[in-house]
Amino acid sequence: MALLQISEPGMSAAPHEHRLAVGIDLGTTNSLVATVRNGISVVLNDEQGRALLPSVVRYLADGSVQAGEAAQAMQSEDPTNTIVSAKRFMGRGLSDIGNASGLHYHFVDAPGMVQLRTVAGVKSPVEVSAEILRVLRARAEEALGGGLVGAVITVPAYFDDAQRQATKDAAKLAGLNVLRLLNEPTAAAIAYGLDNAAEGVYAVYDLGGGTFDISILKLSRGVFEVLATNGNSALGGDDFDHRIYCWLLEKNNLSALGAADTRLLLTRARAAKEELTEHDETRVTAILRSGETIDTVLARQDFHDMSQNLVEHTLQPVRRALRDAGLAVTDIKGVVMVGGATRMPQVQRAVAEFFRQTPLTNLDPDKVVALGAAIQANVLAGNRSADDWLLLDVIPLSLGIETMGGLTEKIIPRNSTIPTARAQEFTTFKDGQTAMSVHVVQGERELVADCRSLARFELRGIPPMVAGAARIRITFQVDADGLLDVSARETGSGVEAHITVKPSYGLSDTEITRMLQDSNQHAQDDMQARALREQQVEAEQLLEAVQNALAQDAALLNKDEEAHILACMDGLRAVLQTADHHAIKRSVTQLNDATVTFAQARMDKSVSRVLGGRKLTDLET
Amino acid sequence: MQAAVSDFGSAETRFVFDESRFQQDFFQLFGLPTSYRIDHTQLDQHYHALQVQVHPDKFSHLSEAERRVSMQWATRVNEAYQTLNNPIKRARYLLSLRGVDTQEETNTIMPAGFLMEQMEWHEAIQEAEEARDAGELDKLKLRLQHEVHVLQQQLADQIDIERDYAAATEGVRKLKFLEKLAEEINSAFDAIDN
Known part of the structure; x- marks a missing residue:
C-alpha cells in the first residue's frame, strides 16, 4: 500500500541533511554541552572523557585565557584573575551581589552590569561566560565534525x-547562534518527561551552584505547560560552601584571610560538603600562606544544622509557586530533582517531607538540563521527529512601569505564558508636551525602588497638542526567550509611528563588536569573512524555506505576488556568491518583507485546518 | 544605565503586536460557543492544538517573516486562552462583545451590605496574618473560593440565560473585589512565610 506523505506546514517534504545543534547548560559551577545523536540525547565529553567543564576562567598577563580545569587548578594561586561563578554577576550591578566584600575580585561598578579588573584588563561577566561557551562550542564542533546551526542555552527560570x-x-x-533561551527546570522536565512518558502535574526542584528554581509543570499528551515558576537567583550550592567556610574561620579563630587563602578554604569547604553526602563526617585540612595548618573534623549533623535555614529558604519559593498555580502539595504527582546541590541528603529529606513523597533522582542531576536542552535544540533546528511535542513556558517576574510617586504599575503579570504582549495607553500631562519619560521595571514589589530597573527611555517628537489629546500606546512584547521588547506608538495625531526600545542592561551591538575585537582568539579570525559566511548561510536557509513554502502553498498567492517573491529570490541568488555581505543582507530583508503576507496566509490556512473539522455554531444567536 | 532614545517618525519596521489583523473573536478562534459557561476540557485541548500550529518553536528554522507571523499568532492565542480561562476576564470580554462596559474603573457604587462584608473579610485576613495563623488563612481561602463559586454561577445565569447584563456587570465588579481578597490572602501567606 502506498502511503501519502504529508509534511508539517513549513517543513520540507524532501529529506534534508541533519542540522547540527546543541544544548548548553551554562552553570554557575560547571557547564555542559549535549546533542541529539540518532534520536538519543547525549552529553559530549572532552578528550579526557569529562562531561563537566568547570565554569572557571583565568586571565593571564600575556593576554591568553584559560577556561575549565586548567583555570580551576589555579584558582587559589591566582584568585583575582581566576573568575569562578561568573553567572552570579550576569546582568547584575555591584549592589546586587551579596557578600561582594567576601569575594576577592577587583569589581568595577559599571552602569548596568558589574565588571572585573584582571591582569588582562577589565572584563564583563558576559565576556567571562563567553570564554566558557567558546570551549563548549569547540568541543561540540570537534565531536560533531562541523559548524553548528545553533544552540539552546539554558538559564535559571527565575x-x-x-x-x-x-x-x-x-x-x-x-x-553561537542562539536558537532559544530555555529555562533550566523546563529543560529538565523535557528530558525527564519524554523519557518516562509522564502525565500529570510535576514539580521540578532545581538547586544549582548559585541559583534556585522551582517550576510547576503540567504534562499532558506531549504538551509541557509551565503553570508557575519561582525561585531565588542568588541561592545555591555556593552558599552551602560559604557556611562551611565561615564555620572553619570561626573554629580556627581566623579573620581577614587573603584572596588565595579564602579561595583555598572555599575549595576545601566544597570538597567537605560533597564528602558529607556519603559520609557521616569529614576532615578538612589546609595549609595557609602563613604556614598555619588547619585540621578540623566536620560532622554531617553540624553541617545540616548550619545550613538548615538555606534549605528552608528554598521552600518559600516552592510554596509561592504552588499558590500561584492554585495547587496543593497533594496535586503534585512527582518531584524531579535537578542540580548537583540536590545530592545533599538534607535537601532531599526536606523536599521529601514537604511534598510527602520521595523525589525522583533517576536522571543525573548534573546532566539532565543539558540533555533536555539538546532535545529542544534538535527540534528548533528543524530535525523534528515524528512524535510532536510542545513547550509552553512562562515569564517568572512581573513587568511594569513606574507611575506617579515611584509606584509600579504591572503591565504583564508573572507566570504569563510566553510569548505575550500587553499594551497600555498614556497621554500627555501638559499642553504642547512633546516628550515623555518611561521607566520599565521588573519585580513583584509595589515600590519601583524595590524592583529591578530594566530601562529608562524618553519618547520624543510627540506632535504638540493640548494636554490629554495625544494617545501614546506602549506595547510590551515578551518573546519565546522571555526577553522583553518595548515599543510605543503615537496614535492621537492620526500619524502612526513607532519606536522600539531594547532594555538597556543588554550590550549594544557596538559593544559586542568591541569585545569581539578585544578578544585575542578572535583577532585571528577574519571578522569580515565570518560575517559574510554567516550572511550566506542565513540567505541559503531563507531561500530553502521560501522554496518549500512555495512548493506547498503557491496557490495562496495571486500572480503578481508570486512574481514579486520569485523576483526577490532571483535577486538574492544573484548576490549570494558575491563578497558583499551588505548587499546579501539587503536582499534577505527584501525577500523577508516580500513574504510576510504569504506567511500570514499560510498560517491562517494551517490554523483554520486545526479546528476546521468542527462547526462553529454559536449557541446563542 | 544607558538610555535608549528614539524619535517618533524614525519608522523602523519592526514587529509590533497588532490586534487589528485578527478578525475572529476569541470564542471563534477556539471554536467555542459564545457563552459564559465554557467547556474547560475543550478549551484546553483547542488551546494546545492551536499552539502546536503557531508556536515560535515550530518556526525557528524558517524565514524571519514566518517567525514574525508565528510570534504574533502565538501571542494572540495565549491572550485568547488567558481571557477565556479566567472567569472575570471571560465575563468582561463576553459583555464587551455584546457592547456592554463593565465600568470597573468608573462605577464604584456597590451595595452597602456587600461593602460591609468586604470590610469583615479584610479584617479577618489581617487578624490571621498578625496571628501568623496559616490554618485560619486556609479556612478563609476555602470560604472565599466558595463565595466566588456562588457568584460565578449567578453570573453564568445572568449572562447566558437571563441576559440581564446590568446585573452581570455588578457581578463582575463583585468578583473583582473577591479577586483582590484572594490576592490579600496570598500576600498574607507570603508574609507568614518570611
Missing part, C-alpha cells in the same frame, strides 16, 4: 530580563 539578555549576549560573543 532569571530576570537583564540576566537573560546578558546570557544571550555571551552566546553571541562566543559565535
